[in-house]
Amino acid sequence: MENLLQGIPRVVVRVDDILITGSSKSEHLNNLETVLGKIQESGMRLNKDKCVFLAPEVVYLGHRIDQYGIYPVESKVKAITEAPEPKNVTELKSYLGMLNYYNRFLPDLASNLAPLHELLKKQKQWEWDKSQQEAFELSKTLLKSSKVLVHYDPNKDIILSCDASPYGIRAVLSHKMEDGCDRPVGYVSRTLAPAERNYSVLEKEGLAVIFALKKFHQYLFDRKFTIYTDHN
Known part of the structure; x- marks a missing residue:
């Protein structure tokens, strides 16, 4: 699918998920027509029950997107901010994996998480102290207070x-x-x-x-x- 729709403006494809956008309704409809035409020519079929057209906002790959920008999905933010304190390396890796999915929303995340990453080093004994607890709580605060990311615009x-x-x-x-x-x-x-x-x-x-x-x-x-x- 990615190869089929490659090069179409304002169209993003990840595996079989297709996101079609436009700076105006007419541009959006033109892009939609181009995508549907390519799919029809290829002989592929779409499941209409999984298609959403002309929506003011969509949830795509764990992000909520509207005309103003991109936001983390609230349910995923809640899962992260309500996650319990990790008790071992496995649980810490799981938490950091969830948090890093939204790293583009979080300023200076790497430095703020440094005490947590210390526990992932080889031969490092697990010892959750004040610095780890503060980094853990700060990471949740940063995510809850994260700002909307505006859409990139080459004209700005x-x-x-x-x-x-x-x-x-x-x-x-x-x-x-x-x-x-x-x-x-x-x-x-x-x-x-x-x-x-x-x-x-x-x-x-x-x-x-x-x-x-x-x-x-x-x-x-x-x-x-x-x-x-x-x-x-």
Whole structure:
């Protein structure tokens, strides 16, 4: 299915899930007609009971999507925020797996979760102390307070804000909106390797920029954008 519909504007395919969008009703209908035509030509059939047309919002791959942006699905957020404290490595991996599914909504997630990831290291004895408990509770707070991610729009001003801490690097891709406010398109972060922690502050900031450029390459390539850092 992905190969069949590849290249059609504003159409996303994951296995047999198809999401068709448009900046206007007419564009949406044109894209829908193109997709249905391709499917008909291929001889494939669709289950009409599983099809939804011209919906103001949809739930797709664990995300709620409408004209304003992308949100985590409330039922999944509830499952994460009500998850009990992990008692072993297996339970911790399960929790982190659920949380990481929404990492694009969570600023500086890698650094905030560093105490939890410490328990996943080989030969590390399981010891859940205050730092792990605080990181666990903070991760839930971040998810519950996460903001809507606006849809990427190549016609809007693009801003890439990068930062570094002693233990991690992070970035947020944003749009400058009509009201003058910056709205996030997505967040990325990672912890620093032991050798990277010895970098100077300026080197860490540079590393954050390189990391962000790679992560957001599909949005930034061949486009004008502004980079913000703490150092010039």
